[in-house]
Amino acid sequence: MKQYLKNIVEINDNKKSRYFAFFIQGLILISVITFSVETIPNLKPRTKTILQIIEWFSVIIFSVEYLLRIYVADSKPKFIFSFFGIIDFLAILPFYLSFGVDLRSLRALRFLRLFRIFKLVRYNRAMNHFTTAIKSAKEEIFLFLFITLILIYFSAVGIYYFENKAQPEHFSSIFDSLWWAIITLTTVGYGDVYPITVGGKVFTFIILMIGLGIVAIPTGIIYSALTKSVDKNQHTTEEN
Structure with a gap:
């Protein structure tokens, strides 16, 4: 039974x-x-x-x-x-x-x-391939997430020291600055919080450049793992 x-x-x-x-x-x-x-x-x-x-x-x-x-x-x-x-x-x-x-x-x-x-x-077979790809690349993804968290904190600390005196209402602490760090590193940029000092603007430019890489890296990792998963499945099917 x-x-x-x-x-x-x-x-x-x-x-x-x-x-x-x-x-x-x-x-x-x-x-x-x-x-x-x-x-x-x-x-x-x-x-x-x-x-x-x-x-x-x-x-x-x-x-x-x-x-x-x-x-x-x-x-x-x-x-x-x-x-x-x-x-x-x-x-x-x-x-x-x-x-x-x-x-x-x-x-x-x-x-x-x-x-x-x-x-x-x-x-869904396609989603099964995606799940397999995530599992095979989990170490790289976890490493990427860990580095991203460090960068977010680093960005929050940096912008706090540049903008705290000029905009205490938006950057009153590092915790408040974390919101700016997240939307900047992810290149979302809502525009509700932005730097007004020269140092803050230069620092923002650097963070934005890093943010472009942050968006691209996980896509490359998952795409590579997904390609390997599909190729492996096709190879197994051909053998059978």
């Missing part, structure tokens, strides 16, 4: 597995649509009831699916704490947390239902 369920629940090349995958994908899309419809103001009571029924049905199916995936998993702890295991859990968590919760905080819990859309990643 366990092997029979495993062949259905997990992605396999058989009709029952494909039907199950299509059913779950369809239910995810319906759930996401109802999530959006619920935000429409002045909904009729009948519409609210229908949406609630759809939510109950979706949660029951997703809960059964989650439990089945745990049951058929070769390593249950490994699945529970895996990316897909966490996504499956977060997809149903808001519904169960809503019981006995103050209605004022219910809105925040409902937002977590948006995690259901990430369940679609499991059924």
Whole structure:
């Protein structure tokens, strides 16, 4: 029975597995649509009831699916704490947390239902390539993020010393300067906070040049890893 369920629940090349995958994908899309419809103001009571029924049905199916995936998993702890295991859990968590919760905080819990859309990643080959690429390049990505955090802090400290006296209302501390550092290094530049001193402007130019590299580097890392993942998959397919 366990092997029979495993062949259905997990992605396999058989009709029952494909039907199950299509059913779950369809239910995810319906759930996401109802999530959006619920935000429409002045909904009729009948519409609210229908949406609630759809939510109950979706949660029951997703809960059964989650439990089945745990049951058929070769390593249950490994699945529970895996990316897909966490996504499956977060997809149903808001519904169960809503019981006995103050209605004022219910809105925040409902937002977590948006995690259901990430369940679609499991059924998308292109996204699977992307996930594989992220895993293979995780050390480079973590290193890049670490360097980026250092640069953000360095930028905040630098602009603080250049602009603190000239604009104490915007750069009153290094913590306030962090906002400028983030939007400058990411090249967003909202224009709400900007330097007015000569030193601050020169420093900003340098940070902007670094920021252009920060935007480009992760793209190169992920593209390289993604290319390797696709090539490896094609090579494996040709051998089979």
